[in-house]
Amino acid sequence: MIAELIAAFLKIVLVLGTISLVVAYLTYLERKIIGHIQMRMGPMRVGWHGLLQPIADGLKLFLKEDIIPSKADKIVFVIAPIMVLVPAFVVYSVLPFDENFYITQVNVGLFLVLAVSSLGVFGIVMAGWASNSKYSLLGAFRSAAQMLSYEIFLGFSLIGPLMLAGSLNFQNIVKAQSDVWFVFYQPLAFIVFFIAALAETNRIPFDLPEAETELVAGFHTEYSGMKFAFFFLAEYANIMAVSTVCIAVFFGGWGGIDAIPLPGIVWYLLKMAVLIFVFIWIRATLPRYRYDQLMRVGWKFMFPLAILNIFVTGLVKFLFL
Amino acid sequence: MELLFFYLFAAGIIGASLLVVTRSNVIHAALLLVLTFFFMSGVFVLAGAEFLAVVQVLLYAGGIMVLYLFSIMLMNAEVSVRLRQFHRQSFFTIVVSLILAAEIWWKVLGGGAAYPAFKGFSWTLGTTPGNVEALGSILYTKYLFPFEVASILLLAAMIGAIVLAKRTIDR
Amino acid sequence: MVPLSHYLALGAVVFVIGAAGVLMRRNAIIILMSIELMLNAVNITLVGFSRQWGDLTGQVLAIFVITVAAAEAAVGLAILISLNRDRSVLNVDEVNLLKW
Numbered sequence: 001m002i003a004e005l006i007a008a009f010l011k012i013v014l015v016l017g018t019i020s021l022v023v024a025y026l027t028y029l030e031r032k033i034i035g036h037i038q039m040r041m042g043p044m045r046v047g048w049h050g051l052l053q054p055i056a057d058g059l060k061l062f063l064k065e066d067i068i069p070s071k072a073d074k075i076v077f078v079i080a081p082i083m084v085l086v087p088a089f090v091v092y093s094v095l096p097f098d099e100n101f102y103i104t105q106v107n108v109g110l111f112l113v114l115a116v117s118s119l120g121v122f123g124i125v126m127a128g129w130a131s132n133s134k135y136s137l138l139g140a141f142r143s144a145a146q147m148l149s150y151e152i153f154l155g156f157s158l159i160g161p162l163m164l165a166g167s168l169n170f171q172n173i174v175k176a177q178s179d180v181w182f183v184f185y186q187p188l189a190f191i192v193f194f195i196a197a198l199a200e201t202n203r204i205p206f207d208l209p210e211a212e213t214e215l216v217a218g219f220h221t222e223y224s225g226m227k228f229a230f231f232f233l234a235e236y237a238n239i240m241a242v243s244t245v246c247i248a249v250f251f252g253g254w255g256g257i258d259a260i261p262l263p264g265i266v267w268y269l270l271k272m273a274v275l276i277f278v279f280i281w282i283r284a285t286l287p288r289y290r291y292d293q294l295m296r297v298g299w300k301f302m303f304p305l306a307i308l309n310i311f312v313t314g315l316v317k318f319l320f321l
Numbered sequence: 322m323e324l325l326f327f328y329l330f331a332a333g334i335i336g337a338s339l340l341v342v343t344r345s346n347v348i349h350a351a352l353l354l355v356l357t358f359f360f361m362s363g364v365f366v367l368a369g370a371e372f373l374a375v376v377q378v379l380l381y382a383g384g385i386m387v388l389y390l391f392s393i394m395l396m397n398a399e400v401s402v403r404l405r406q407f408h409r410q411s412f413f414t415i416v417v418s419l420i421l422a423a424e425i426w427w428k429v430l431g432g433g434a435a436y437p438a439f440k441g442f443s444w445t446l447g448t449t450p451g452n453v454e455a456l457g458s459i460l461y462t463k464y465l466f467p468f469e470v471a472s473i474l475l476l477a478a479m480i481g482a483i484v485l486a487k488r489t490i491d492r
Numbered sequence: 493m494v495p496l497s498h499y500l501a502l503g504a505v506v507f508v509i510g511a512a513g514v515l516m517r518r519n520a521i522i523i524l525m526s527i528e529l530m531l532n533a534v535n536i537t538l539v540g541f542s543r544q545w546g547d548l549t550g551q552v553l554a555i556f557v558i559t560v561a562a563a564e565a566a567v568g569l570a571i572l573i574s575l576n577r578d579r580s581v582l583n584v585d586e587v588n589l590l591k592w
Contacts, residue, residue, distance in 0.1 A: 076352070107451050111375045118383030122355065125390050129348060137394070144391050151383070168453055327494045331502045338506055338529050342513030347521050354525050361532055364502070367494060368539045370551050377535075380558055385528070385565045392569040393521060396576045404518070408585060411516050418512035425504040436496055440546035452551075459548050460555070467552075471559045478563030485570035488577070 011103050015092055023236040024054040030280050037284040058229070066225040069131060076130035081223065081230035084123030087116045088237040095244045096170040098254045098264040109170040110162065113245055114155055117200070120238065121147040124219045127231075131222035139218030142208045142291060149298050150199035150206075156306035157192035160313040161185075161249045174253030183250040188309040190250050192302050197242040199294070201235065203279060205286040206294060243275040327367055333360035345406050351389050358382045369442055371452050499540025507533035518583040520575075524568045531561045 028043065028050065035042025043050030068077055094109045096102050106112060121144055128140020162168065164185060165176040176182075183190045199206035208218075220231045247253060251271050254264030289297065337357040344350040358381045365374035408414065442455075460468055506529060513526030535554045542550025576582055 073348075076348070106371070107453055108371050108375045111372070111379070111453075115375045115379035115383060118379055121383070121387055122352075122390075125387065125394075126352065129390075129394060141391070141394065144387055148384070148387055324494055327498060331498070334502065335505055335509070338509045341529065342509055342517065342522065342526055344522075347519060350522055350525060354528065357529070358532070361536065364499075364536060365539055368499065368543045370539050370542065370554070373535075373539065373551050373554055376555065376558060380562060381528075381532075385562055388565060388569060389521070389525065392573060396521075396573060396582065404583065406518060407516050408518055414512060414515040417515065418508050421511060422504070422508040425508065429500055429504060437545055439496070439544055442543070442546050442548075456548055456551055456555075460552055464549075464552050467556060471556055474563055475559060478566050482566040482570035485567065486573045 008103070011101075012093075015097075015103060016089060019089070019092060019237060019240065020233070022240065023233050024058060026236045026239070026276065027057065027232070028054045029276070030283070033277065033280045034284045037281070061225055061229040064225040066227065067222075069133070069222050071132045072222065073130040073132070076126050077222075078227075080123050080127035080130055081227040081234075082123070083126055084120055084234040085230045085237075087119040087123075088234040088241065090116050091241045092237075092244075094170065095241065096174055096248050096253055097244075097268055099171075101265060102170070105169065105171055108168050110158060110168045110173065110245070110249070113241070114151070114158070117238070117241065118147075118151050120234065123234075127223065128219040131219075133222050135221045136219050139208075139221070143202065143219060146199060146202075146206065146208060146294060149295065150196045153192055153298060153302045153306055154196040154200055156303070156310065157189045157196060158249060159306075160189040160309045163310075163313050163317060170248050170253075174248055174255065177252040178255055181250060181252040181255075186250070186309065186313070188305060188312075190246075192306045192309070193246065193250070195297075195302060197246065198279075198282065199298070201238045201242055203239070204283045205289050207288060208291055208294060239276065239279055240272070243272055243279070246275060247271045323367060327364065330360045330363040330367070333357075334364070347393050348390065351386060351393060354389075355382050355386050358386070369452065372456050496540055496544045499536055499543075503533045503537035503540065505533075506530075506536065518585055520572050520582050520584050520587075521569075523584060524565065524572070527564065527568075528561055531557055531564075 031053075032042040032050070043053040046052040046056045068074060091113050093103045094106055094112055096105075124143045124147070125140045128136040128138075128143070131137075161173070161182045164182060165173040167173060167176070198204075202208075220228060223231065247268060254268045256262055256264070256267035256270075334357055337353045337360065340353045341350045341357060344353065358377055362374040362377040362382075365371070365377060442452075510526045510529030510533060513529065514523050517523055517526065535557055538550040538554045538557070540550075542548060542554075572582065575587065579587070581587060
């Protein structure tokens with residue numbers, strides 16, 4: 001009992017520590033990749049090719065004055081960044097990293113991930129409302145509408161692969177893909193999932209909640225110092241979580257090509273690296289959607305597509321399997 | 322251990338729900354209601370209803386309560402903080418509630434009502450053919466008709482909500 | 493091992509809190525939230541009984557209760573929004589046009 005507890009605790013510390021560190025370096029990676037795509041060098045000053053930049057940034061944020069606006073609702077204002085960060089990290093408790101390396105394994109795994117990640121929107125709405133600023137409130141409004149609608153497509157796009165796997169447990173979903181990855185059976189679901197994931201993580205082209213050019217910084221306009229860093233950390237932690245779900249459901253999790261014997265965790269990290277590169281690549285390439293376009297794309301294009309995918313999957317499964 | 326967690330969750334539910342019905346700030350009340358739903362989801366896990374626990378978080382906390390927050394902000398409901406919060410008949414309300422509580426206590430808990438002996442489920446929590454599979458199969462066989470009726474109800478509510486909240490533009 | 497009476501007691505207490513909220517408060521949104529509390533109290537009772545009997549019917553019923561709660565929230569909030577737009581009131585005792 002005690003040994004189990006200690007082992008679980010160590011695993012949690014390991015996963016959380018790694019994620020916090022990787023998240024810090026994701027910001028560096030993002031700036032560097034976007035810099036090179038735009039024919040710049042990106043951060044170069046701190047350390048060799050700017051490698052120490054995230055640490056300098058972290059120190060700067062840590063030492064900055066923590067401003068709470070005088071007209072803000074103080075309690076909600078303080079809780080909001082925590083409410084964003086906690087769901088982003090709780091999700092990792094059920095995500096699969098390797099066949100034998102996961103924090104815990106629950107029967108409703110995928111469903112739990114969807115449920116917990118849907119809570120992030122509370123932090124954003126709370127932040128927007130508590131700041132008592134019009135830009136924050138507008139950002140929060142947009143974010144609530146956007147995340148609420150794209151959550152639906154995210155869930156619906158996952159139903160197709162789930163029907164093939166026949167389980168909500170991540171381990172079983174990955175094991176069901178030992179022959180063929182679901183992305184080949186479910187290309188439509190993958191497209192819908194990926195677009196919805198971009199919208200859920202508030203990335204370009206769906207970064208309306210924090211559209212810099214119109215809303216200053218959206219819902220976190222009034223935040224500074226560590227509280228601002230929390231929103232930042234949560235965004236990147238969410239990107240990694242969504243990539244992990246994508247890998248587990250569409251790209252066979254830790255499974256790789258049999259000809260190249262590599263441990264599962266290496267395959268997982270490779271896939272993760274590719275997906276995160278794609279995320280950053282999209283940010284460097286695409287412009288932002290307008291709000292009405294965002295809603296039109298969601299409800300008139302992606303929603304029917306997701307429903308169609310479920311229908312076709314069900315029909316094929318009923319007729320041939 | 323299980324009992325300890327139950328008491329923890331129960332204390333959370335009761336405390337948070339008491340705050341929900343007494344706060345003057347609507348947004349605070351809504352956020353506390355979310356907290357109540359979290360604790361309830363914990364109680365559901367203890368009772369072996371893990372699917373229901375996740376549905377509680379996904380639908381109640383992640384869906385319905387966001388709708389509430391959204392509408393509160395749309396209606397600019399924070400101004401009502403300065404108004405009188407309770408009816409003038411509050412005294413009678415408390416009396417009626419106490420009577421209701423006594424009634425439930427006497428009828429449901431006391432009075433030597435006979436409850437069935439504990440049977441429990443055939444599966445245990447967290448095992449793979451478990452709660453989700455069992456619930457799915459019973460929902461789509463024995464309770465298929467009520468399930469369809471519920472979906473019609475949701476559709477009707479959706480159309481009703483759109484018709485009611487839509488701004489009519491006079492030309 | 494939590495006995496059934498604990499679930500029932502918890503359900504009863506939350507139900508009474510919700511009922512008191514519905515009867516006491518003037519703010520219509522809080523009244524809607526109190527109704528949600530009452531529905532959830534019923535869910536606790538249903539889940540407790542479901543575990544006692546080892547029968548999933550209680551949980552199925554709880555899912556239907558959640559469905560009804562979602563429908564109720566959508567329609568109720570729509571009514572409140574249109575009420576707020578037409579008469580800019582949110583307190584239930586000020587909505588008294590139909591009162592004799």
